[in-house]
Amino acid sequence: MRQGVEQAVVAVDLDSRRRFEELTLPHLAALYRFALKLTGNVALADDLVQETYLRALRGFASLRDPGAARSWLFQILNRLVIDHHRGASREAPLPPPEELDRFSLYDLIWEEDPLPYSDRLHEDFLGQFRDEEVRAALLALPEAFRVPLVLLYTEGMTYREMADVLGCPVGTVMSRLHRGRKILERELWECARKRGLVKTWNTQRDR
Amino acid sequence: MGVRPQARAGEDMEYATRPLSCEEAVKQFFAYLDRALSGERMEALEAHFDACLDCCERLEFSRKVDAFVKDRLGDAPLPDGMEERIRRLIR
Numbered sequence: 001m002r003q004g005v006e007q008a009v010v011a012v013d014l015d016s017r018r019r020f021e022e023l024t025l026p027h028l029a030a031l032y033r034f035a036l037k038l039t040g041n042v043a044l045a046d047d048l049v050q051e052t053y054l055r056a057l058r059g060f061a062s063l064r065d066p067g068a069a070r071s072w073l074f075q076i077l078n079r080l081v082i083d084h085h086r087g088a089s090r091e092a093p094l095p096p097p098e099e100l101d102r103f104s105l106y107d108l109i110w111e112e113d114p115l116p117y118s119d120r121l122h123e124d125f126l127g128q129f130r131d132e133e134v135r136a137a138l139l140a141l142p143e144a145f146r147v148p149l150v151l152l153y154t155e156g157m158t159y160r161e162m163a164d165v166l167g168c169p170v171g172t173v174m175s176r177l178h179r180g181r182k183i184l185e186r187e188l189w190e191c192a193r194k195r196g197l198v199k200t201w202n203t204q205r206d207r
Numbered sequence: 208m209g210v211r212p213q214a215r216a217g218e219d220m221e222y223a224t225r226p227l228s229c230e231e232a233v234k235q236f237f238a239y240l241d242r243a244l245s246g247e248r249m250e251a252l253e254a255h256f257d258a259c260l261d262c263c264e265r266l267e268f269s270r271k272v273d274a275f276v277k278d279r280l281g282d283a284p285l286p287d288g289m290e291e292r293i294r295r296l297i298r
Contacts, residue, residue: 017297017298020297021294021297025290025293025294028285028289028290028293029284029285032283032285032286032289033282033283036283037280037283042286045283046286046289049289049293050292050293050296053293053296053297054296054297057297101234104265105268105272106264106265106268106269122268122271123271126271126272126275129279131279131281134275134276134279134280135279135280138276138280150280152241153273153276153277153280154277154280158243159238159241159243170243174237174238174243177237177238177241178234178237178238181237181269181272181273184276185272
């Protein structure tokens, strides 16, 4: 994609380019961070951010409110990420919502007691994960849940801002963040089981 | 006034007039941690926390998981020369 990006020509007058730079470059680091956390791939994140800037420059005239530049840029980048992942069929099917609602990592840690000598059981359980395992757990989430979680964790966006980026109602953001965290906890538990950090392999007890 | 301005009529009033069950409270933990609740919903939840030690401990664990994930995701500094490349691209 990189070569194609560099060859693109965008016809915008000099004043508009200056205004564009002033409004958009302060968000470059955040956009890159978002792209990297969503894709887990440095080169791809770099390409997606470049493409975001080109598309944004092309559509700059449509940005009516300069104060909305941040969510507008994230919206463009998010669409590019979705387009990139479309058809990749990398998402595993989710358990039904009621099953997810019943899942409690807090309870499972109590019940399995993986660290019998710990007096800080829950904290010590979390402390056993390696950074890359947490990143992998997040990457395993379906995109609809991963995107709002990344916006929350890395950018600290409000629900309103996320709704603007995702183009959905605030209530949908709230529900995705709730379910997304449940799925993430489940992924962490699965990771702990695979690494043998917890004893049981009886899925009947999981919830 | 809750998280959704378009919430069903009477919904917040319902929260204001009766105590929350643990199940109802747990469903709102994350919105509470994200500071997305206000008004009667938040008051009802905080009243529940005042009376329920178990939910307080669960909430604290959720807070810790959030901080843990945020910390483990780490930062992602811009690759060398990326800003300059973007500047050239849009010039």
